[in-house]
Amino acid sequence: MESLKKDTSGQWILLSGLVIAIMLVVVATLFNQVNITGYYASNAALEFPKEDIRELSTQTRLTTSQAYDKAVIINQSSNQTIEQITTSLIQSYNSQLSTIYASHGKAVDVEVANFTYGPNNSTEIVSIWVDITYDDGTTFYSAEPEIVEVNQ
Structure with a gap:
């Protein structure tokens, strides 16, 4: 059990997985905002x-x-x-x-x-x-x- 506490090579994998997950959430949020903005911009032109x-x-x-x-x-x-x-x-x-x-x-x-x-x-x-x-x-x-x- 003592050898598992000293083995830190898995921490980098977990840290990079966490960073990638956060980046995916940010990118998905940005894409959602782009879709909503495009929808409202085109809808405003149709309402004129x-x-x-x-x-x-x-x-x-x-x-x-x-x-x-x-x-x-x-x-x-x-x-x-x-x-x-x-x-x-x-x-x-x-x-x-x-x-x-x-x-x-x-x-x-x-x-x-x-x-x-x-x-x-x-x-x-x-x-x-x-x-x-x-x-x-x-x-x-x-x-x-x-x-x-x-x-x-």
């Missing part, structure tokens, strides 16, 4: 509402163009100017759009900012500047101004 914003911008451009065309027609039988009619139609669009997006927990606001007139004829509207804001609680987007060419 770029399709909602793109759809809002496209629909607003189309509606602004159509509102201008309708305003030109209504102006022929009305006392209001094209600017007043277009602004009124965009306000109605904004009201309906806000209601639809609010039912999904998002805030949207579309407002007419400015009218740009042609160089040759001071009464000819060339483009309409529209301010668009989008907020879903996480992402805030603002396009000020979104320029819509209407008289082409």
Whole structure:
């Protein structure tokens, strides 16, 4: 029994085994952190509402163009100017759009900012500047101004 106490050659094997076990635990923890970080980073990119914003911008451009065309027609039988009619139609669009997006927990606001007139004829509207804001609680987007060419 005395000879086993004096034989220390097995201590190096135990010590190296303990060091290797600790290193494996550290490496496994680091790999786990890398996987979790990659998951959350890619998930955050998927949660960005770029399709909602793109759809809002496209629909607003189309509606602004159509509102201008309708305003030109209504102006022929009305006392209001094209600017007043277009602004009124965009306000109605904004009201309906806000209601639809609010039912999904998002805030949207579309407002007419400015009218740009042609160089040759001071009464000819060339483009309409529209301010668009989008907020879903996480992402805030603002396009000020979104320029819509209407008289082409």
